[in-house]
Amino acid sequence: MRGATSAKWVAGAVVVAMAATACSTSKDSDSAGKSGGNITVVLGEPQHGLVGQNTAESEGAEVLHALFTGLVDYDNKTNEPKLAVAEAIDTTDSKTWTIKLKDGYTFHNGEKVDAQSFVRAWNWGANQDNAAEGLPFFDKIEGSEELAPGKDKKPTATELKGLKVVDEKTFTVTLKAPFSQFKTMLGYNAFYPLPKAFEADPKKFGEAPIGNGAFQMDGAWDHNKQIKVKRYDKYPAEGRAKLEGVTFKIYDNLDTAYNDLRADNIQIVDKLPVSALATVSQEFGDRYIYKPESGVGYLGLPLATNPEAFGKIEIRKAISMAIDRDAITKTIFNGTRKPADDFINPIIPGYRKGALGEVGTYNPTKAKELWTQAGGVPGNKIELGYNADGGHKEWIEAVANQLKANLGVDVTAKPYAKFGDMLDDLQAKKYKGAFRMAWSMDYPAAENYLRPIFSKVAIETGSNYGGYVNEEFETTMAEADKATDPAEGLKLYQKADDIVIKDLPYIPVFTYMSSSAYSKSVKNVEIDAQGRMDLAKVELN
Amino acid sequence: MGRYLIRRLIQAIPVLLGATFLIYLLTFAMPGADPIQLLAGEKKADPLVAAMLREKYHLDDPFLLQYWNYITGVFQGDFGETLSGRKVLDMITEAFPYTMNLAIVAFVIEAIVGVVAGIMAALRRGKFIDQLVLISTLLVISIPVFVTGFVLQLTLGVKLKNEWGIDFFSPSFNEADGFRAYLLPAFVLASTSLAYVARLTRTSLMETMRADYVRTATAKGLPRRRVVVNHGLRNAMIPIVTFLGADLGGLMGGAVITERIFNIHGVGGLLAKSVYLKEGAVVVGGVTLLVLVYLIANLIVDLLYAVLDPRIRYA
Numbered sequence: 001m002r003g004a005t006s007a008k009w010v011a012g013a014v015v016v017a018m019a020a021t022a023c024s025t026s027k028d029s030d031s032a033g034k035s036g037g038n039i040t041v042v043l044g045e046p047q048h049g050l051v052g053q054n055t056a057e058s059e060g061a062e063v064l065h066a067l068f069t070g071l072v073d074y075d076n077k078t079n080e081p082k083l084a085v086a087e088a089i090d091t092t093d094s095k096t097w098t099i100k101l102k103d104g105y106t107f108h109n110g111e112k113v114d115a116q117s118f119v120r121a122w123n124w125g126a127n128q129d130n131a132a133e134g135l136p137f138f139d140k141i142e143g144s145e146e147l148a149p150g151k152d153k154k155p156t157a158t159e160l161k162g163l164k165v166v167d168e169k170t171f172t173v174t175l176k177a178p179f180s181q182f183k184t185m186l187g188y189n190a191f192y193p194l195p196k197a198f199e200a201d202p203k204k205f206g207e208a209p210i211g212n213g214a215f216q217m218d219g220a221w222d223h224n225k226q227i228k229v230k231r232y233d234k235y236p237a238e239g240r241a242k243l244e245g246v247t248f249k250i251y252d253n254l255d256t257a258y259n260d261l262r263a264d265n266i267q268i269v270d271k272l273p274v275s276a277l278a279t280v281s282q283e284f285g286d287r288y289i290y291k292p293e294s295g296v297g298y299l300g301l302p303l304a305t306n307p308e309a310f311g312k313i314e315i316r317k318a319i320s321m322a323i324d325r326d327a328i329t330k331t332i333f334n335g336t337r338k339p340a341d342d343f344i345n346p347i348i349p350g351y352r353k354g355a356l357g358e359v360g361t362y363n364p365t366k367a368k369e370l371w372t373q374a375g376g377v378p379g380n381k382i383e384l385g386y387n388a389d390g391g392h393k394e395w396i397e398a399v400a401n402q403l404k405a406n407l408g409v410d411v412t413a414k415p416y417a418k419f420g421d422m423l424d425d426l427q428a429k430k431y432k433g434a435f436r437m438a439w440s441m442d443y444p445a446a447e448n449y450l451r452p453i454f455s456k457v458a459i460e461t462g463s464n465y466g467g468y469v470n471e472e473f474e475t476t477m478a479e480a481d482k483a484t485d486p487a488e489g490l491k492l493y494q495k496a497d498d499i500v501i502k503d504l505p506y507i508p509v510f511t512y513m514s515s516s517a518y519s520k521s522v523k524n525v526e527i528d529a530q531g532r533m534d535l536a537k538v539e540l541n
Numbered sequence: 542m543g544r545y546l547i548r549r550l551i552q553a554i555p556v557l558l559g560a561t562f563l564i565y566l567l568t569f570a571m572p573g574a575d576p577i578q579l580l581a582g583e584k585k586a587d588p589l590v591a592a593m594l595r596e597k598y599h600l601d602d603p604f605l606l607q608y609w610n611y612i613t614g615v616f617q618g619d620f621g622e623t624l625s626g627r628k629v630l631d632m633i634t635e636a637f638p639y640t641m642n643l644a645i646v647a648f649v650i651e652a653i654v655g656v657v658a659g660i661m662a663a664l665r666r667g668k669f670i671d672q673l674v675l676i677s678t679l680l681v682i683s684i685p686v687f688v689t690g691f692v693l694q695l696t697l698g699v700k701l702k703n704e705w706g707i708d709f710f711s712p713s714f715n716e717a718d719g720f721r722a723y724l725l726p727a728f729v730l731a732s733t734s735l736a737y738v739a740r741l742t743r744t745s746l747m748e749t750m751r752a753d754y755v756r757t758a759t760a761k762g763l764p765r766r767r768v769v770v771n772h773g774l775r776n777a778m779i780p781i782v783t784f785l786g787a788d789l790g791g792l793m794g795g796a797v798i799t800e801r802i803f804n805i806h807g808v809g810g811l812l813a814k815s816v817y818l819k820e821g822a823v824v825v826g827g828v829t830l831l832v833l834v835y836l837i838a839n840l841i842v843d844l845l846y847a848v849l850d851p852r853i854r855y856a
Contacts, residue, residue: 047580048625057582131593133581151592203626223627223635224806225716251713252814256694256804259712263699390583418817420578423585438583463585 043248049206052192053125067211134190295512304467314374340508350446383433468505621822640807646727659742678736786842
């Protein structure tokens with residue numbers, strides 16, 4: 001008993017000490033917001049040179065977002081595109097687009113942002129010799145096949161036929177086929193402009209890019225340590241940054257970044273580690289931002305390689321209805337995911353609540369009924385493939401158990417070391433089981449949740465790993481592309497969404513939530529749908 | 542002695558060459574996905590872009606040709622490029638100083654604290670100090686490094702500042718803090734080895750203190766200090782030096798966990814990431830460097846034997 005008493009004493013002393021220090025630190029957080037100042041935020045080492053056309057990963061995109069401003073930008077709340085560098089983006093047929101630029105945007109070296117700076121950037125990105133990761137984004141533009149004729153062939157042109165500079169502030173874009181979502185797409189970083197200085201040495205440029213954004217580089221990228229940026233004072237007044245400068249400190253490990261945030265050594269962490277999620281809302285209160293993000297998690301089905309098992313719609317429906325999405329998102333993900341009820345993510349214009357309807361609702365009895373009606377799967381066996389390096393084991397095993405219990409089928413979870421390993425097996429048609437899959441958007445359009453995953457062309461170049469083909473879906477998408485009225489187009493994309501819902505080639509399971517937190521020394525922190533910080537708005541307290 | 546040294550250095554060349562070949566072979570033969578797809582993460586790499594990159598980095602060449610291109614490059618001072626276009630030599634020379642500083646600070650902590658604790662325990666056998674050393678080292682050995690690391694990071698890095706207002710340690714490594722920045726991670730890195738060194742010193746010294754020549758020295762009337770240091774400790778040092786020498790290499794290459802916890806971008810983390818991404822050139826470069834460190838540490842240990850024990854002579 002003596003031990004217990006002294007332990008209480010110690011605990012009491014700690015509480016007293018904590019209360020005492022809490023009083024002493026609370027006084028420095030009540031001053032009014034002010035312009036200027038420097039903050040440090042978290043970043044992972046970007047993969048390669050900071051060139052928008054060559055960046056397809058989130059860390060590089062985060063820095064590019066501070067350094068560049070595109071033709072359009074997205075509203076942090078509604079995700080609707082709004083004009084940024086562009087003054088007007090007009091079309092009458094969704095095929096030829098006229099883009100007019102605003103005055104007042106300059107690159108950080110003083111050069112004007114003109115029509116040529118966009119054309120230059122897009123021509124570079126579209127040329128296969130540069131092997132830029134953004135290359136597929138240009139293949140809608142007329143003449144792209146001349147710049148990217150394919151492996152073992154040489155490009156026959158260096159300029160996209162579809163891009164015409166009209167005058168310093170105007171250019172036109174001609175697409176191969178109408179595409180009503182073109183304007184929405186233009187906020188993606190592959191469409192950022194590039195200054196003349198880029199052409200001299202693209203590689204060197206990537207180490208210290210000269211952009212047109214609210215922040216400019218402050219020295220070159222210090223690899224694996226930090227990237228420093230400072231306010232660009234000639235940026236148009238309404239979007240000008242409040243802070244003097246921002247240091248992106250590079251972390252390999254989010255747990256460490258989170259501890260640094262708690263000690264106020266850094267001010268914003270926009271991707272919290274899983275270990276923090278249990279306590280963060282208590283510790284950070286309203287400085288904890290928890291909002292839906294653009295990702296969707298699916299269970300993919302190999303329709304083309306294993307039609308014997310997954311070819312029947314009843315089977316796919318049965319699997320979908322045998323999954324208890326609520327239980328998975330609540331117990332396994334602690335509420336950091338939400339049950340999916342549409343193929344289109346909830347934050348995207350065009351999402352319809354409950355669009356999945358019956359098939360998205362947990363109903364083990366109906367599931368079992370459909371399953372028996374369709375005669376089950378050959379051998380009464382299903383495999384669920386997943387990559388073991390991304391925290392997917394728990395939910396895949398939960399799904400496996402639910403299917404086992406509700407359908408009476410023998411389910412085994414099959415781990416792959418890496419995502420790429422699973423892709424290899426899927427592409428080689430060696431793997432015939434269901435598989436975990438996820439998608440997060442490139443740009444906030446309903447179309448971006450359908451074409452890259454379910455269209456015929458995506459079997460070759462996109463993420464249609466199931467090999468789903470439906471001609472009606474293809475024609476509906478093409479019709480939606482042709483629409484000139486955005487509302488009309490959206491309706492048609494929703495019609496295409498309905499076709500996918502009816503066919504259920506993948507089974508949507510959950511959508512992602514993003515969680516971020518910031519220290520008490522900053523305010524006005526906003527995170528956009530792509531999980532990027534809106535640094536220009538941030539202020540010191 | 543000089544000839545011995547030269548012979549040892551010449552012997553190191555085939556070891557190093559063999560190491561590069563084996564490691565290159567291992568990264569090449571590693572099962573699994575295409576490195577280009579690994580770079581693309583969870584989205585499929587565009588087939589055309591992937592094909593162009595494969596061509597650019599000669600990924601479709603047969604293994605021997607790839608190795609030949611790599612090794613001839615190395616002899617011309619070109620250690621290759623990663624798939625994201627960075628020079629491997631730059632990456633290693635950036636990372637190496639951190640690892641080396643961390644290893645040296647850790648090594649000093651482990652050697653000094655470990656040996657002193659061991660001596661104190663050995664000389665006061667069964668007393669309080671001996672019990673303290675035994676129990677505390679047992680505790681340290683039984684707790685995994687990442688636990689020690691996270692606990693110290695949270696208590697000294699976060700709580701100390703937030704609750705006591707003492708801003709001395711940081712949860713992550715800050716280069717601007719200079720030497721102070723290395724203290725906490727180096728202590729964490731050294732902790733396990735420190736415990737081993739203390740226990741090894743204790744046992745080894747207790748054994749030599751029972752030897753005949755120590756009794757003779759005491760009987761001759763030498764002061765206790767000389768008996769312990771010159772006769773006892775000198776002879777007890779051989780196993781300790783062997784351990785420390787091997788451990789220096791371990792501290793360099795085995796700092797992956799500590800580096801990760803404290804966000805030090807050293808060789809360990811670089812290698813771990815490169816193995817994951819199948820960046821052969823970085824893995825070979827980094828591991829070869831570690832092999833070199835091992836070889837040199839071993840050589841120094843062998844030379845130290847002769848210093849410690851006059852019966853050992855190198856010709």
